[in-house]
Amino acid sequence: MYDELAMAAREYKPVYVRKEEDIDSGESTFHPEMTHQIFGDSEMIFGYKGLDISLYYTAANLVPYFNISTKAKVEETYSDVPPDDISKLLAEDLPPGYLTGLDHFRQALSNEATFRPFGEMVDSYSIEARTGGTRTFEVYCMKIEEPGFRDYHSRMQTFIKFFIDAASYIDVDDERWDYFLIYEKYSESGNVRYAFSGYMTVYNFYAYPEKVRPRISQVLVLPPFQKMGLCARLIQTFYNICYNRMEVLDITVEDPSENFQRVRDFVDCSNCSKLESFQPDLLREGFSHEMVEEAQAKLKLSKLQTRRVYEILRLKATNEGNKEMFRQYRLDLKRRLNLPYLRNRKTYKKLERTLLPEELSQTLGVINNDEQRFRYLEAAFQEDLKAYKHVLERLAMV
Incomplete structure (x- = not known):
């Protein structure tokens, strides 16, 4: 019975309304990708049967209409377990000035033509x-x-x-x-x-x-x-x-989120591929100061993002079937991935004389032996390789 009274919060429905017919058609309805920032990690709403939460927006002015409807509440069955206060949970995140009458919302649609x-x-x-x-x-x-x-x-x-x-x-x-x-x-x-x-x-x-x-x-x-x-x-x-x-x-x-980083990489790689210092022959020679200077001067890219773009475009210029060529690419990426370990090595050597192994790991959060480091480098390389290939797939479609 409790399961029947709990609803996934992602069923909460924003509705995008261009014209009055959209209100009832359902074609303009979409669901949120996440609700944990409002309804908690479980993303569940407890205490209702047949719960429907809708938030309509007019397409241009973004005039909002908010409505909650339900067939039954938990207090009618379990008086000791109150239902979630939906309005309170949403209070800070509802658009200001939202309408509660559907007729008023329909009237607001008439102002869309002048926006x-x-x-x-x-x-x-x-x-x-x-x-x-x-x-x-x-x-x-x-x-x-x-x-x-x-x-x-x-x-x-x-x-x-x-x-x-x-x-x-x-x-x-x-x-x-x-x-x-x-x-x-x-x-x-x-x-x-x-x-x-x-x-x-x-x-x-x-x-x-x-x-x-x-x-x-x-x-x-x-x-x-x-x-x-x-x-x-x-x-x-x-x-x-x-x-x-x-x-x-x-x-x-x-x-940046993973999805946004992917789009950003696509845009930056598209732009950098036209620069002189990012041509295939130069990419295979390694990351250079000329790449940093040209990307910043012409495209306003940071050094960190320039390095990432270089790695993606070098992968494009690398024949994975050529074992030596791909080995050189892998070593180049792993040298970059290994830099945090090298920077912490001196600090690690100083602290290991005064701290227990468990304390040292907690203090530095570093990998403290070669076997762990090799596993980390390979996992990180494979993760970057997977992300880079997604970007290259989109570049190939242009």
């Missing part, structure tokens, strides 16, 4: 639709002071807790944030309409003495617009802007 994106349009492009024809997207850049955008951002950011792990809301009062929003531009009954598709936030760090180091922070493309290359295009749009900013030293990313 126009905030800020300055910095890119526009068309892509082939899976069902045929083309779809047009536009990218806009703005600051939080843009009239009306502060309230819009407060609604927009509520998506991230369900799609970005360890997500937190940013301090919008800090003027160093830049915002990049993607919209699909389409026609409805002969009128131009916009549909919010995703966004990216960028923080401009100061770099001594007179430079800035932009850091990509949050990047989200909504599920209805994923698998269309929008994230890669958004990154490239931002890059193109940075190329013309003399004050930009290099571009970094804040704690």
Whole structure:
């Protein structure tokens, strides 16, 4: 009976509404990728039968409608076990000003026709639709002071807790944030309409003495617009802007997820493959200072990301069937993977005279014998190799 009263929190349904017919069609419904940041590690909601949680957004203005419906609550059967307080759990993460009446939500849809994106349009492009024809997207850049955008951002950011792990809301009062929003531009009954598709936030760090180091922070493309290359295009749009900013030293990313890192690698490898120092013959000779200088000067890449791109492109230039060529590639990566061990070796030698083995491992968190180190290096190499091959597969499709 308890199992019947528990529902997976991922059944919580955001609904993306362009027109009134979408409210009941179910075609615009999508499920969150995660809910543990709100409903706990178990991602379960206890105490209800037939529970339905819906959060509707109008496609352009992101006007929200929130509704909870249920057939029965636990107190009707188990008075000693109260149901989860869903509204309380969601209170901090619901869009401000959400509607509770479906009729009012339908009325809000009538304002979609007059919506126009905030800020300055910095890119526009068309892509082939899976069902045929083309779809047009536009990218806009703005600051939080843009009239009306502060309230819009407060609604927009509520998506991230369900799609970005360890997500937190940013301090919008800090003027160093830049915002990049993607919209699909389409026609409805002969009128131009916009549909919010995703966004990216960028923080401009100061770099001594007179430079800035932009850091990509949050990047989200909504599920209805994923698998269309929008994230890669958004990154490239931002890059193109940075190329013309003399004050930009290099571009970094804040704690990238595995999926985002893969997209970033794809974009950076595509760009670096056109540079003189990243041609196959030079890649096989090893990582060079010329690569770092050219990637930073022309593409604003950091040294760390440049090294990663080099390793991916060198793998592309390596014939795995040639045992010696692949051995040289493997040794090159393992030398890089071995650097943390070498840096800690001196410290390890000093501490091992005063600490017990268990204390030493806890203090340094290092591998303290060759057998462990060899196992670590091989596992790390295989993990990188797998990630790099995913990037190369996408590069081969371009």
